[in-house]
Amino acid sequence: MTRALSFIQPTGDVHLGNFLGALNQWTLGQHDVDGFYGVCDLHALTVTDTPSVIGQNTVKLAAILFAIGLDPDVSTVFVQSHVPEHAQLGWVMECIVSFGELSRMTQFKDKSAKREGEFIAAGLFTYPALMAADILLYDANEVPVGDDQRQHIEITRDIAIRFNSRFGDTFVVPKAVMPKTGARVMDLQDPTSKMSKSAATDNGLIYMLDDPTTILKKFKRAVTDSDSEVRYDRENKPGISNLLEIQAAATGRSPEDIAAGYTQYGPLKVDTGEAVIELLRPIQARYNELMTDRAQLSALLRSGAAKARATAAATLERAYNNIGFLPL
Secondary structure (H helix, E strand, O other), X not given: OOEEEEEEOXXXXXXXXXXXXXXXXXXXXXXXOEEEEEEOHHHHOOOOOOOOHHHHHHHHHHHHHHHOOOOOOOOEEEEHHHOOHHHHHHHHHHHHOOHHHHHOOHHHHHHHHHOOOOOOOHHHHHHHHHHHHHHHOOOOOEEEOOHHHHHHHHHHHXXXXXXXXXXXXXXXXXXXXXXXXXXXXXXXXXXXXXXXXOOOOHXXXXXXXXXXXXXXHHHHOOOOOOOOOOOOOXXXXXXXXXXXXXXXXXXXXXHHHHHXXXXXXXXXXXXXXXXXXXXXXXXXXXXXXXXXXXXXXXXXXXXXXXXXHHHHHHHHHHHHHHHOOOOO
């Protein structure tokens, strides 16, 4: 069975675009793969310096992952810092990758440029080494990534090949694959841009935990166009097409079929908002249950960490033995 490996940072609130575009695919495909899904809180430390924030965000994100339907009896859901092998192998990876390779990483260049004049953590520079450890610990053959993450997979491959050449066959060399994607959800106020946490305002974002009144209000204010025809045309009618795609993802119908039932924009906005409210209702209910029963949530994460460590510890031991560290 193919091993699926995906990570998500506990930075910012999860929105509808995250869910319909990626997270829901984890849930839908979990019975077809050996799935490992990690909340990578160690990576969040590169951009967070306020006490307790990472922990609070991690709890909420973990509850969301279980609430959307990830089954702890089927998938391994865990928190990165609960598996110390990530940090241990991360140091080894830092010693295998070169300064020049890290210097060429475009994400570091982009992120450090945006923070010019601010504190820039060294971890932001060495981030790819820890990400390589995240991947290599679980012997994943294929890693689903978007275009913005392909460079990370390439440097992980280079690190794995170099380690294997120096110390003997140790790591599976992974390859990047295009993930199964869901609906492409655009910003309700800027339908030419993807719904994103980095948007200038959250007026166009639907958060997973937004209440029904807020959701409906945001949909009613969604940007459309000056035309009056409801048709699915992503290029010429991005606002209307976005509403149709969102309602299609929430109801299981096609955008074209939905468009045929409307002659005005107003009812389309309201019905799409109500479809999203109904889609999120059971997720929010389960999330609230987990957040009020922290003992259950903690037990689920402990179980996930134990399962993840069983695999990670074996990989780390193999790497240490091949390097030739003195056994305890």
